[in-house]
Amino acid sequence: MMPRPKVRLNAVDQVIAYLWPSAGLKRLAARNVLGQYEAANPSRMRKGRKANGSPNASAQRGAVALRGLARHLEENHDIARGALRTLVNNVVGPAGIGIEPQPRRKDGSIHNEYAAALRKAYRDWQQTPEVTQRHHWSKVQRLVAKTWLRDGECFSQRLIGAVPLLDHGTKVPYSLELIEPDLIPFDYHDPARGIRQGIERNAWGKPTGYWAYKEFPDGESWTKRSYDLKRVDAGRMHHIASVDRIGQMRGVSEFASVITRLEDIKDYEESERVAAKVAASLTAYVKKGAPEDFGQGTGESGGAGQPRELHFSPGMIIDNLAVGEEIGMIDSNRPNPNLVTFRQGQLRAVAAGLGGSYSSIARDYSGTYSSQRQELVEQWIHYAVLCDEFVGQFVQPVWNDFVLAAHLSGVVPIPRDVDPESADDALFVGQSMPWIDPLKEALAWHSLVEDGFASEVEVMRKRGVNPRDVLEQIKAHRDECAEKGLVFGSNFANKDKAAPPAPMQQQDDKGD
Template sequence: MGGFEAGQGSRRLRHFQPSRAHLNTLIAAAGADITARARWLVRNNGYAANAIESWAGNVVGDGIKPSSLIADADLKARVQRLWLDWTDDSDAEGFTDFYGQQRRAAREVFIAGEVFFRFRPRRPEDGLMVPLQLQMIPSEMLPLTRNEQLPGGNVIRQGIEFDRIGRRMAYHFLRRHPGDVTDPGLSGETVRVPASEVIHVIDPVDAGQLRGISRFAPGIVKLFLLDQYDDAELDRKKVAAMHALFITTPAPAEPFDVAESDEGGERTMDLQPGQIVMLEPGEEVQTSAPADVGQTYEPFQYRTLLQVSAALGIPYAYLSNDMLKANYSNSRLALLEFRRRIEAYQHSVMVWQICRRVWARWLDTAVMTGAIALPDYEQQRRTWLGCSWLPPKWDWVDPLKDARAEIEQIEAGLKSRTQALAERGYDADQVDAEIAADRARERQLGLSFGSASSDPTLLNDAQAAPADNQANVAAD
């Protein structure tokens, strides 16, 4: 009937017959292989390794940090100090702090499409500020092939247990990693962990998706083939560079006098600068003329890496570290687009799935164990849990122009200082308190910096401070 050409079986589309299976089915069939290949690329391919570091550095940086919305300034400061002390103890493995776990989570979700955190309550004698830790569990620990109907109506799908109305009730993790031969545990043995104790970090792309898929999936084939092509070119050039000259003779059975035999019996000749070699009659010298990579090598590499860049959602310059093709305008446009994607990911994945869950569980544990006292916590829990999460600040592309533009926006009432500081990853209350403390110290010591030198009140106070100090010394 015509209509959409994309839905017709014309000659050009005759062999374009994509699967109609749901994404869960496709992940169950190929998810493990895709994850294994993505991990291999990160370990062995420089572009893949650079892409993952760029992603984690921009998403997390030095950490997405909380700013409690508690109105009482003293109580808020106590909560913030307790949280900061606990972040050093959050990792059950002891390798990093909570913000380092955020970075590891961003890496894992990019590579494997998902990662799990398990809350680990601790005993008081463990000596933690708040008796709670987080254990990171890789995606391979939750078997994709575990599907069964349980007595009572619950069902397990790809290792996740659901009740009759589709709520997640538990996760059936393997006790040991299926690929870790150093773990003496029983292979295939699983343990049921309640869903309330698990954080499943995932960036779903389809409705109804249960498990994650690697962000490398659209670019794995091109990255791998490009890597093989580069290796073949490098090896070809290396082999060609090993041969400087070839000598041909009409009587190959008769060796020439200057030739020597190496350990393999091959005839070789060592040449010195300015050396004159007398050849036998009929012998000729031919230089090695290996074929060059050609003028298409660089454009081909560039175009292929652009496709990989688009597949991974990483700017070309961040993927390749190639700044030669970048100018101010296109770099700024690419950076702005990349930051929009990063901000969306920070909100929908990192903050919503990890930070909020951890903050709520941490504050519940802190109150229940007496680490901090919050009045009427059970009745006003939602109020006490109020918190803003501040991602790492973006560096300015043009600091002078960007700073002036932001100052004008604040002065015109288009944005507040609180908003501007939050965009840089700072808490406005903390910044104001630090500024007030700095100004007070400047007045006490008779110093003036920056805007203080143009403030008559601060100048008078600063000038009066030394005189007051001398009068006090004379009186003593």
């Protein structure tokens, strides 16, 4: 065990320790603590910036500006747009979050008939789930996820039953009104009524209402009505937000920590592109000798001070230069050979800040199978966390509303033998981790299933498909093949004819 370093006492410490030993001991302990936490002491080499404000105050100062910067980058920067698309596609995917209803009877068994009725009504509702009837359900999920990650939050009003001037367009009378965060004003405060940043809360901090503009502020058709506010009860509003601190009400863009770096990459690449274009344009100059040579005629142009035209062709010899003149070429040393390395380093930092995969953001898939799989395995947990937040704050509440609306409207009433508390139980299936080497992955899962460490249902869900749909497809395909007398493969064609396995011989416990 190494001895602790001794703290050297100065003259003041020695006097205090001699007269007041207890005070001297406290002074020595305080100096020891201060010496251990160098990061807490600002210095010439350390700025020591702090963020000690309340979570809502921090969001108030920067959330709106960060939202606008993130939108600008998405519209004008290919890397930012690709990074946002990567996050959305890995969290939501092409078919959205899958839902498998799991209603249970009072004895705990799954009520398959009620689950089938819910799935049928749900397939109809997925076609037009929102009020404009322009987007199907999986696209709605991607729009909400993109708004949530880019702007920091997204709102949606739940509309159930008869609503004036609204045609739900589906059997189940339930629709969503998607609302961008601009419509919930950040600068609307009324402390007397518990309203801050457009959200009304009770004494415990629970939202009780949202104050929204009736029209988009500063929109195309500005009217006085654009700045009129209406109160929406919290029970009718879904709010998904990206929050960093406890007590934070409004969300902040996921791009907040990487916006500066993305802007620097954009500016640097633009400068390099301009420099490369200049370098690609062949530029020559005529270097003259003594100062008095500038007053003489200039070759082919014939007049003093007139522009000079030099024509180049392969293998030509220039012999019309004046005395003391020579031709020089402008070399900009572009393209920069260090551009790729610098860009890769910056994109790795961007990927770390966003939580996305570097290979997907940079479109750089170099490396071995082991390195790519290690990156995918370590990265996928972040996508899974984002998927959990997205399901918990948006998809699951929407499903609960759908089951309630289906029951209240009589389209899919809850059977009497179903436990009412489990009527909206469901299994939410997010995106599965893709297989880098399908053959190796398939063999691994096959071994796990054969040895009893996994089930076929689990393998199907890991592949991102619904097991019930797969089984129905397999059964329909095999029935159709049987009707037409077609045989594909010996496994299922001769399965019933296969001989039963021979019984295992029992061995004596003592052995031979």
